[in-house]
Amino acid sequence: MEVKHILKIAKELHIADKQVTSVALLLTEGSTVPFIARYRKEATGSLDEVAITAIRDRLEQLAELDKRCEAILSSLEEHGHLTDELKAKVLAAETMAELEDIYLPYKPKRRTRATIAKEKGLEPLAQMLFEQSAFDPENEAQKYINEEKEVTTVEEALAGARDIIAEWISEDQQARAEMRSLFWTEGQYSSKVIPGKEEEAIKYKDYYEWTEPVSSAPSHRVLAIRRGANEKLLLMKIIVDEDKANSILESLFIQKDNAASAQVRLAIIDGYKRLLADSMETEIRLESKKKADEEAIKVFVENLRQLLLSSPLGEKNVLAIDPAFRTGCKIVCLDKQGKLLYNDVVYPHAASGQTIQNEGIKIAAWCQKYNIEAIAIGNGTASRETEAFIRGLGLPSEIPVVMVNESGASVYSASPVAREEFPDYDITVRGAVSIGRRLIDPLAELVKIDPKSIGVGQYQHDVDQTLLKRSLDDTVISCVNAVGVEVNTASKQLLTYVSGVGPRLAERIVQHRNEKGPFESREDMKSVSGLGAKTFEQCAGFLRIRNAKNPLDSSAVHPESYEVVNRMASNLNCSVMDLIKKSELREQIKLQDYVTDKVGLPTLMDIKDELSKPGRDPRKQFEVFSFTEGVNEIKDLQVGMELPGIVTNITAFGAFVDIGVHQDGLVHISELSDEFVKDPADVVKVHQQVKVRVMEIDINRKRISMSMKSERKPEQEQPKKEKQNSPRKVNKKNTQNDKPKSKPDRNQPFGDSLGIKLNFK
DSSP: OHHHHHHHHHHHHHHHHHHHHHHHHHHHOOOOHHHHHHHHHHHHHHOOOOHHHHHHHHHHHHHHHHHHHHHHHHHHHTTTTTOOOHHHHHHHOOSSOOOOOOGGSSSSHHHHHHHHHHHTTTHHHHHHHHHTTTHHHHHHHHHBGGGTTTBSHHHHHHHHHHHHHHHHHHHHHHHHHHHHHHHHHHHHEEEEOTTTTTTTTTTGGGSSEEEETTOOOHHHHHHHHHHHHTTTTTTEEEEEOOOHHHHHHHHHHOSSHHHHHHHHHHHHHHHIIIIIIHHHHHHHHHHHHHHHHHHHHHHHHHHHHHHHHHHHHSOOEEEEOOOOOEEEOOEEEEEEEEEEEEEEEEEETOOHHHHHHHHHHHHHHHHHHHHOOOEESSSSHHHHHHHHHHEEEEETTTTTTEEEEEEEEEEETSHHHHHOOOSSSSSHHHHHHHHHHHHHHHHHHTTTSSSGGSSOOTTTSSSOOOHHHHHHHHHHHHHHHHHOOEETOOHHHHTTHHHHHHHHHHHHHHHHHHHHOOOOOOGGGGGTTTTHHHHHHHGGGEOOTTTTTSSSGGOOOOOOGHHHHHHHHHTHHHHSHHHHHHHHHHHHHOGGOOOOSSHHHHHHHHHHHHHHSSTOOOOOOOOOOOOOTOOOOOGOTTTOOOOEEEEEEEEOOOOOEEEESOOOOOEEEGGSSOOSSSSSGTTTTOOOOEEEEEEEEETTEEEEEEEEEEEOOOOGGOOOOOOOOOTTTTOSSSSSSSSOOOOOOTTTTTGGGGTOOOOOO
């Protein structure tokens, strides 16, 4: 570890040097971010995953800087340019841009106008002009006329000298720094449609004639423009005031007011327009793209985190439906662990009334046979129609009917993972199973799908794919370890994301479990081939073993702390189970008595908290949600309608909300709240239940504009100021535009609405 890097990171993140050093050391030893954040709080000063990840990433960036620094020093030495002064400047460079600026004048390059001029012997003339002493440039240039070197006139000699000066200026470190600052602070993105491409580029209509400051342009607009340019539909430039740029350069290089200075001024104008402007535009385009990528990925990551941590229904027997019209609805029945028990196809949208009734009888019978406790319906084609059919069956009211977001289900059903799980079933069955399992446990099912296919990001194919993958993987790992994994039921894919495990070891754990039966304790995990002491240290605290002999094996207490818990119980003359069950015993624990050199108060406080809720799922309680009945398609909408919805995606410019019409509506950032909103994520979360009001409907373009603001009435119609519901809360009362929901009579025989005479007992 470089001490200078430790100091630099500590200063950037506003934390202590010791904290950075501890994290760096733990990372070097092979510890994962979740493990460090959860079980090494004493060492890090209780840094969270965000800070630890930032340290990890910054250490890697600085290592890359060091690597580039070494390569540049080697090149400079090889070509005979390295001096003590130059070496000191290279070693002192703090950014990659600064380092490259230092190296640029010495960097091997193709033949340029300046190198050609030097070959013609014009560098001494250029040097004299650049020094701007009092002499006649034309008389001096006469000395450099040489037909053998193709310098036949005074103007050719002066032009060659100016070419050399222009390159010096374009490679000057301070000049580049000033221009870089100018482009960042005053540069403007400029976009125009390519002539003749107007119809083809209609989706980019907003950018046909568009300018916006580089410093403030939001990520989604930058990426949209770049996509249009890549598709050869838009022309994109970054422009700055050329006169201002030249003025800045003149202040750096014009020292006097004479004939030589006039030549330098011409070189500045040429050097900026021909060399420096293009170089800076390229650099700023790359850097602004990087910035836009980071912002887009940040939004994507937060959306993914919220989706992965959606409330699970829990272990329930589920009937899942992948709806369709012509090809029928695929039905699967799953047990509490998501195991496939039965599958079939029904045709509830057939023309024949008798056929529809028969299909209802089938579903009612399956619900009874498999003791179904919830029904999951995919939110794709025919979803609302299928929901209406199911609700009309007269099923017991305690069986909730839940619409499930099926984004990515088709990707899973055709994947190697799905084929491995269900080799004897087609993709329709696999898709329905995925829908049902998402209701039982969203996290366990969604980890099997490429996060880019889940539908909670924007421009995911335009951003840096390496950075995107790492950020999404970090997020999945964080979520999986925050929730914990039941080792005896978890899939190979879920185990892969457990701290320290990875795909190969996950496969061995499943194989060991299948061959030798379920693990009875965490200690048994050590018998898995390849799971050594270091890996056990990293993963044990995140693995759960339900109903283990040692109750701590089903908790987040790490095995390395079991001895501390045993001492707590012994000192109170009780068992560990007594500590878990009886709060009055836990209150008697004096944490200070158990502080040692290795175990501090942060860990002891975590242990005490965990004893009060061992293995409890940290995700929120599941809440049943229903769309407004009778509003199934976009044509059913009317301006002014107030509808319940589910947030499906959050962007920098607002939130998309599913209101059950097969087309998500947009609540623009300006319509999210009565208060000013800087970041939509401050107001809404993915999968949050919200109440929206329809503002505009464009059926042809399939666009719905909505608001979450309180509806304001004219003063004369609202003499009294009524208390408004918070935009974060769902108003559960029906509005005048909502149709009252019909609920089956609890005393009515099950399925009676279709003449089905079955009853649950």
